[in-house]
Amino acid sequence: MSEPGIIPEDEFLELTSFDKQLGRSIMTTYILRPVLSTLKLWHVRGRCSAPQSDDLAQVKTMLQLCVDRYFISPGKSNTARFRRGMSCNYGPLGMELRRNLLEQWWRSVSSSRDQVFGISTVSCTMDGDSDTGEGGGHLRMVEAESLKQMLQQENISKEQIIQELQSLLQRAPPLRRNLLQGALLQFVPMLELVNRKLPFGLAEVGLCFEPSDGSGRLTEFTQTSLVWFCSPRTSSQWLDHWARQRLKWWRKFSLSPSGFSISNVPGEEVIAAASRGVRVLYNFPWGQEALETLWSRGDAELLHVHNGVRSKLQCRNERKSVPQVLSITGNVDCGLMAFLFNSLQQLEKKDGKQRLQHRKVLKLHPVLSPIKVALDTGRGATVELKQVCEGLLHELMETKITVWPGYLEPAPTSMEQLFAKYDEMGVLFSVVITEDTLETGLLQVRSRDTTIKETMHISAIMNFLTRYISAAEKI
Structure with missing residues (x-):
């Protein structure tokens, strides 16, 4: 039995030949196109232009240093994943830096306010809807062997293939694209824990999945999440509070704090479930990237998850209202890369014989230093x-x-x-x-x-x- 996931590359060649023999172009659309798509090293989620020569040299230096000094494992594909803020293979120093970063994140959200609780949810489940409006659509886990068996059937029409494929996808468990769903599902038992009093938050770190740039290729990344439940009249103030706190946290561990900034999400980019958004940004050599995104999401998603039953969601405040939901999500791998770029200094000095020497130093904050x-x-x-x-x-x-x-x-x-x-x-x-x-x-x-x-x-x-x-x- 094959491991669950996208069809392995050594298997899609056989499917390609089979597809050509029977003229079934429908399977090329559903299966082969995602596998044949390629990673583009300099594509940064469509927001930034191509880097200049000086920026290119800086990025090349940083990536080579990460490989040479055991932060990430060697290999073009692994370097490309790291460069794009995706989960990659880390070396011993990269793994230790990542662990330190996650430890400091956890401390920051759990100790900065009372009533923040840690939770852990599974990345693949048949319970409920795995998506919550960010990007839309479902990602589902299908065994490659099941797809092969379906394709190898004889005397089957194109319509039957489509019908069987749809049935297979419906049975397949969804993969989460964010950690919000798990927090919303656990809201009711947590509400009883805090005696129905607001505010409180649920924090989690976990693996999430998304298609890469619309190509259909599945990618994974590690997300940090704090879901904050508060009263409707204080939601705007809480969003401002957390935006300030998060920017302060990123700057605390940086060598050059000015590289980090916050910005309101433009109106045309605000997701359907939210009324307002704020991004914590880092200015990479190729342009700004979002490290964390904060959304004021209202109560619609919470009501949807709990089937619109307002009575079990109401809290002990003056109006017994349904809480407002604030979400703060971050990409761990992108954050790690930001601190590496921020800490790199390239210095020049002359030795005793007046020869110019170049010195590269990673001046990581002492608590982050691996x-x-x-x-x-x-x-x-x-x-x-x-x-x-x-x-x-x-x-x-x-x-x-x-x-x-x-x-x-x-x-x-x-x-x-x-x-x-x-x-x-x-x-x-x-x-x-x-x-x-x-x-x-x-x-x-x-x-x-x-x-x-x-x-x-x-x-x-x-x-x-x-x-x-x-x-x-x-x-």
């Missing part, structure tokens, strides 16, 4: 030096400080090359342990942001790093 400390021994590690490094590594990891074990790698030709590598990885501090450490307990600590090298006793390094990271979290 690796806080790199441990190294410079020009080679003896057994004793490795033992010191391993002891310090375990001590740091016990306090949940991420460490890169550089002492296990072949040493580069110079310490400057080593530091350049760690700068591109976004490592906050490089700790170098030498023979002097064995005699005096002193080691060298080099800062990514200042490039200043300090001599510190090994007993003080833990307190120094803990205080630094703790202070960064409070900024």
Whole structure:
């Protein structure tokens, strides 16, 4: 039995031949066109023009750095998915950065207001309607084997194929395009939890699906969602509040806060279910992209999900009204890419021989930086030096400080090359342990942001790093 999903590429060739033999062009429309569509690296959802040469060079540098320094896995298709804000294959540093970003998002929505609860819903379900007005239409999961069996039937007419295909699609479970539906379905039990008092919110992170640029090719992305339920008379104020909060959050972790902005959604782009929308934008080299979108959605969708029964939706306020729904949705992968572009600095300096050197640094915020400390021994590690490094590594990891074990790698030709590598990885501090450490307990600590090298006793390094990271979290 084939795995559920779009027909694999190694199977659509057989279907193509079969289709030509029987002259069934209808199947080319429903199946082959989505498979044959291609990814366009520079297409940005139809809103931005082609990048200029300087922008192209910057994007190329960023993507190459992400591959070279283990943020994303190599490969043109994987790089293209990452570039377009889609789910992709991450390397160890990219996965750690993503985890840190999601952790900070969760903290921001759960601790910024009282009465925000986390939920988790399935991405594929037969219960209810999976779409809620954004984009329209359904995405459904069909097994490739079922389609093959239908096509391989003999003595079947075009009309019968269409009828069987429609029946197959109707039986297939829908895939969600956003997380709103799950929150609306869980509204009633949550209402009882809060004793029917407003406001409150439901937060979730999960995988969603959408066709890519109208081609029919299914793509996936990770969405963050906060659905906020409030009284009708306060919905406008709450939308403004959350718009300010979200912009403040994005700027908090940025190296250049001016790259982030908010903008009202133009009237012609407001979805049918909403009365007003706001976008949090980042100015990429190719133009602005929406990182989060906030909608004031009214009560129509909530009533629709619960079959128009107003009595079970009413809250304990002065008018016993049905709550208004505000949705705040974001694309995790696009947000991660925004912070990477925002943190990249390309610097020039002259060395001791007056030669111009180019230095790339990922100045990610300390709480987002995937690796806080790199441990190294410079020009080679003896057994004793490795033992010191391993002891310090375990001590740091016990306090949940991420460490890169550089002492296990072949040493580069110079310490400057080593530091350049760690700068591109976004490592906050490089700790170098030498023979002097064995005699005096002193080691060298080099800062990514200042490039200043300090001599510190090994007993003080833990307190120094803990205080630094703790202070960064409070900024």
